[in-house]
Amino acid sequence: MPNSSEQPSRCGYVAIVGRPNVGKSTLLNHLLGQKISITSRKPQTTRNNVTGIKTEGNDQLIFVDTPGLHLNQPKAINRYMNRAASTAMKDVDAIVFVVDKLQWTDEDEMVARQLEHVKCPVILAVNKVDQLEDKEVLLPHLQILSQKINVAEIIPLSALREINIDRLEQLLLSYMPESVHLFPEDQITDRSSRFMAAEIVREKITRQLGDELPYQMAVEIEEFKHDGNLLTISALILVERDGQKRILIGDRGERIKLIGQQARLDMEKLFESKIMLNLWVKVKSGWSDDERALRSLGYNDFQQ
Template identity: 85%
Template sequence: MSSNDDAPLGTLCGYVAIVGRPNVGKSTLLNHLLGQKISITSRKPQTTRNAVVGIKTEGDVQIIFVDTPGLHLNETRAINRYMNRAASTAMKDVDVVVFLVDRFIWNDEDEAVAAQLSRVQCPIILAVNKVDKVEDKETLLPHLQKLAEKLKVDEVIPVSALRNINLERLESLLVERLPEGIHLYPEDQITDRSSRFMAAEIVREKITRQLGDELPYQMAVEIEEFKQEGALLTISALILVERDGQKRILIGEKGERIKQIGQQARLDMEKLFESKIMLNLWVKVKSGWSDDERALRSLGYNDI
């Protein structure tokens, strides 16, 4: 934390939670609001597992964003229960909530998020995402009005996280609702997550993007080595899967797939850490880890 006790009057600082069902575009929205990628994205639901904090400081304003995992109706595995706890906790102690929904789609999972938000005391902004894909824009206004009546929200705003549509307006709505306070982080800090955490997330993103539906959610990444020597940063990552068949899929024919994952991850890491990277990847079978609370804690899935 920075020592900003002598911050001038008028400085604004507050927490904003981005919530919504899985795969609605929360991580993409966070990355575009920050102007920098800190949260991993893929077309696959449940990509985000932790509530990632992104920090944006401009002049007198500091917004601390919390990108939450999507809320799940099905809590059969320990990891799903963990993600629901992470999302629910993030909503409790924030100054503003952005509830992200997808165009005209409203399903039971959106309903479940709305039910959670009915207990929230802070202002809620409903952001209707992917409006760039709506062909008949005239149908949008009645839909926004219907949502505004259905939910107790302060504002309804159409956005496109991917195309950067209306994000400046969304940000100004957030700033209007921030409390006065000293900045909690230095102005150049963009996340509270460790470099190890970010490295693990990059590897996980590349696996998820490469394998799509071939590999279920029973996959985790653990960083075993993170060592800077001169201009070279050596990162060794252990990829855990549940079954031998998953290990074979991940490694691929003659190791081609794991090699591609490693190459893509290394390029992202070099950008993020501004260093030459030596990346080592191993795959290990650890049966039942995603439904074992103790195993999840050892992998860093701690309650917030």
Template identity: 80%
Template sequence: MSSDSPVLNGRCGYVAIVGRPNVGKSTLLNHLLGQKISITSRKPQTTRNAVVGIKTEGDVQIIFVDTPGLHLGQQKAINRYMNRAASTAMKDVDVVVFVVDRFIWNEEDDAVAQRLSQVKSPIILAVNKVDQIEDKDSLLPHLQALSEKLNVAEIVPISALRNANLERLEALIVERLPEGVHMYPEDQITDRSSRFMAAEIVREKITRQLGDELPYEMAVEIEEFKQEGSLLNISALILVEKPGQKKILIGDKGERIKLIGTQARLDMEKLFEMKIMLKLWVKIKSGWSDDERALRSLGYNDF
């Protein structure tokens, strides 16, 4: 934590990044920050919690809130939690960035737009993945159609992955931030704990490896997080719902869980800037994803 005094007469405000699952919200946050704090994968609903990322440059501090994708159906407790977390993040923010995927517009985008119709903050529509559009001439008519469909302050074509037009997006955000004192020290990049970040890294590696075989019935809990000299000891418990899922996660002769552990440890060493001793355990906890009490015990209670 920095001991610097608060910046006066600057700009500071909250910016919610919203959209349906898998449109690139977390990738956008990471590239805007220039540092990875939100986990990503190609699988929908990778983000489960609202994750705060803080960017401070000079007299401007932007507090981004990366939200779970708003989705329809799948009425387990974990899905209801994610929708509540996303809806809560839209309230009381200074700017909303609504992320959509190129020309794709479906009923989940409609659901997000419907919720945003109740929001009083200015909305910037970020049309993501435009680098994947082959016929660039078709983009302008599409942007015009979106502007007629939605009540937004600005529409910006971007590619979060390629860092294309993100400076323009950020400038439009900053214009709309209120004047005010910075809420966080300038060297802080998230409000999340190190334990939370460690659990998310393990979950990302599992999701990337096993997203199709182990969809959402998996959670990670950090049981030990202890520094001894220059070594950080981390023990993570991975919860699954069925014996077959445990078998898939461990893999033949333990090869899959070893690979997940290696990938997670390397990312943690970058994040925490020290050597990590990581131990992973797998446990069957039937029905955890549809149990409100179990979810609270796993930290899904921050809305």
């Protein structure tokens, strides 16, 4: 048997695309075996392209988790998310197009039309098949999908239950070019620690509030300071109206306290450090439709 050093190394980029709330971030986290992309049941939780890196032996897959592509673009932040997702489709070696079990919506159709112009292989991942009570309906649906979009392969899977995840990964590796690795083998993302901290806070807010708080909420890290084994993180939460601020803080501050507790636990796992987390809430009217405000909050980054 030749040793691993005699095998060619493979490395390439894979974009994970689809409409909101089909499970793209969950798929990325389970492919990596580690959580780096925030998740919730609320559509459009992901706002930025988030890169996850998986290295095993001579193989390195660089995944780009994208915001959900959506038709309704009333505000600057919605347009930003669509631009970020569309940009991720360029110059990658393969694309995973995620759809939700038996559904096919106008937004799925929009994504399919964008993918008509890409040069790399596209794999259609039919997610959440574990939720189907009658599995016999799946095959006819896959046949219908094969007529709607020209793809290299269609794979039914469950990101959450890790059904067919290995099959997807092996197929993706077959499309990766021979190449030196672009990242160290122990690196799992190219995003900064500040970005990851802000995303954790935003996830806990989204999960806590569900539909109570609209999308006009952002998190900005104002302090990120190490002192021995203590990491102090101060996060500013921006909302657009006083009523949203009251909802977020909750009765006697109980809701913001719970958000902070949950975020701190995740941060301690991620940063492997004791965390002192400070949260503030500020009203900044109109930030989600203000291009300058979005840039100041970091929504100007279309990197892979």
